[in-house]
Amino acid sequence: MPDDCLFCKIANREIPSEFLYEDDNYVVFRDINPAAPVHLLLVPKTHIRSINDLEPVHESIVGGLFPIAAKMAKQEGVNESGYKLLFNVEKGGGQEIFHLHLHLLGGWQKK
Numbered sequence: 870m871p872d873d874c875l876f877c878k879i880a881n882r883e884i885p886s887e888f889l890y891e892d893d894n895y896v897v898f899r900d901i902n903p904a905a906p907v908h909l910l911l912v913p914k915t916h917i918r919s920i921n922d923l924e925p926v927h928e929s930i931v932g933g934l935f936p937i938a939a940k941m942a943k944q945e946g947v948n949e950s951g952y953k954l955l956f957n958v959e960k961g962g963g964q965e966i967f968h969l970h971l972h973l974l975g976g977w978q979k980k
């Protein structure tokens with residue numbers, strides 16, 4: 870894990886944050902600069918730079934993000950109205966934090 874990785878620091882509680890969900894492998898928290906009424910970041914505790922850096926051993930970690938996304942969407946009340954799931958990959962894809970994370974964006978419409 871790089872010493873200066875913000876999401877490693879958040880995930881291991883070096884930087885205090887409010888988690889909406891946590892288990893042994895993941896944390897979920899709100900984006901500090903939301904691009905939607907509901908904007909969550911789903912973050913594996915394992916440091917992986919981006920989708921480009923996936924090794925076979927990471928596949929279950931990435932796959933595990935999706936059921937958590939569905940659970941969080943329901944918890945946030947956007948499962949029926951709908952939402953987007955997004956990975957930004959490297960600078961040209963809009964990635965700013967180089968620790969893999971899944972954006973969950975929704976809440977634009979109520980139903």
Ligand code: 5GP
Pocket residue numbers: 875898899900901902903910956957963964965966967
């Ligand atoms: P990326 O552009 O790397 O896909 O997404 C990084 C996201 O992290 C951005 O949407 C940005 O607003 C969010 N972010 C950056 N720093 C912090 C922080 O310290 N706390 C939280 N909660 N979100 C952050």
Ligand code: ZN
Pocket residue numbers: 870871874875876877878915916917967968
């Ligand atoms: Zn990291």
